[in-house]
Amino acid sequence: MTDLFQSAGLEQSAPRPLADRLRPRTLSEVVGQDHLLSETGPLGRMVAQKRLSSIILWGPPGVGKTTIARLLAEGAGLEFDAISAVFSGVADLKKAFDRARARRASGSGTLLFVDEIHRFNRAQQDGFLPVAEEGIITLVGATTENPSFELNAALLSRCQVMVLKRLDAEAMERLLKRAEGLEEASLPITAEAREGLIAMADGDGRYLLNLAEELFSLKLEKPLGLADLADVLQRRAPVYDKDREEHYNLISALHKSVRGSDPDAALYWLARMLAGGEDPLFLARRIVRMANEDIGLADPTAVHAALAAKEVYDFLGSPEGELALAQAVVHLACAPKSNAVYTAYKAAMRSAKSTGSLMPPKHILNAPTKLMKSEGYGEGYRYDHNEAGGVSGQNYFPEGMERERFYEPTDRGREAAIKERLEHWDKLRR
Incomplete structure (x- = not known):
């Protein structure tokens, strides 16, 4: 399989980033994703059987999506072809499909890896359907966004979604030990700063190795402590997209x-x-x-x-x-909690929509004209402030409508006293 640097036109002797030099060569070397890649994991089983279906790899940055796709192609005996939705359009997709057809004609299969697949619009996503169904390509899409929101239902129905986990502290420590083994040197930081370095990487293995490479390049007389680490390394902002799932x-x-x-x-x-x-x-x-x-x-x-x-x-x-x-x-x-008013409002809204345009009972209607008085408006109304306890107990629901109970106060906080008052007033109404 072609080396990444060779495909980019670089010599093997050219300086290579630490993250690239530590890129896993087998699925067993990928850290933090055993739930997918172990012998009993779904991807592990697919590779063992050399029967790879189209999949979507969903996970945060720096957890190995591209590496896993490349190794899946190798394990399944497929040619690896990669495009990025950030830089590709319809013409690029057509070229990729044509390359896959040519390989198929010569007896080879193609794993088409589409990075940031959620950035393709719906029409472009639909373009994968016929070539995937015909077996011209095995599609492996990578996304940092929730596929349920960002990908077509038609495309999702033809792909298995594999959820990659944010790398935990144990997985990040394994990466640091591999980096130290490759460099044949220990990171020039204290144990406390090492924990801070892992926290600084925020679950992103690639970023962790970039930070480690920067530390290896320093010529320090003594190990850095936690307080000095942030001054030496440029810490990025936490991963957070204000208009996305996060x-x-x-x-x-x-x-x-x-x-x-x-x-x-x-x-x-x-x-x-x-x-x-x-x-x-x-x-x-x-x-x-x-x-x-x-x-x-x-x-x-x-x-x-x-x-x-x-x-x-x-x-x-x-x-x-x-x-x-x-x-x-x-x-x-x-504070004490109650959703009683929230629940009551929703119940009252449902009742209001279902009872149409019932009029209030006449005894609580104002009667500013003689005609309205003659029609019974305001007749029999009892002024509550003049009643014992300040409550008359009259009916205020529309005539012909059964009384409903929407508000059920809890016995928490100030609602406890409200509940007692309502129970007393209910007795008056009865």
Whole structure:
């Protein structure tokens, strides 16, 4: 199989990045993806049987998608052909399909690897269907985005989706040991800084090896500590796309942490989103929603705290105003929880849509004219402030409509007292 540097027109003696020199030569050398590549894993079984179906490799950057595709081609006895959706168009796809047809005519199969396949539009994605179904190519697409959202249903139905995992600390440590073995030297950092280096790479094996290569190139008299590591290495921002799946994953984690009354987890997810560059006002709007949806009348001050945080942020801006968002998140996470109003509103909306245009009962209608009085408007109305306890117990639902119970307060926070009052008023109505 052609070496990557040879295919790029470079000599073997040319300097090669550490990540390329450590590129796995067999599937067993790929770290962190044993759930797919072991003998019992789906890809391991395919290679053992030399029967490779079209697949989508979904996972974060730097976990081995390109390497796995290349090794799958080798293991299945297929020619490897690669294109990138970032740089390719319809003409490039046609050329790739023509090359695959020519190989098929000579008795060879083709694994067509499409990097960033989600960047192709729907019409381009549809172009893979006939050539894959005819067996002209075995398609292996790679994507960092959720295929459910980014790929055509027709294409997904013809491919198995394999989920690659973010590399954990153990897998990253294995990569560092391999790098030290190849360089025949230890990384010039302390044990604490080594852990910091792994955390800095954020699950991206390729980035970790790039950082390691930079450290190997330094001529240090003594090992770097954790405090000095960030000064020496340029740390990249956490992987976070504000308009992609990561955005929705993290806001879901924040919302559910608040709902689950976990202020520490809620603060962590808030910080993750702010560190990733999320719009603080988007977070402020979501915090207000949490106050109404998950806390409601169990703590009526929650929504005021949420709105106050937005006002403080508007007044101070970043980074000082972000503390107000953090305070609101902690308030909400620690507050008693109730979705009773949220549930009641949805039930009332369903009832309103199903009952049409029923009029209110006449006794609660105003009667500003003689005609309206003669029609019975306002007749029999009892002014609640004049009643014992301030509640008359009259019916306020439309005539002919059975009374419904939408709001069921909990026994948590201030709703406990509300629940007692409603039970008392129910007895008056009965």
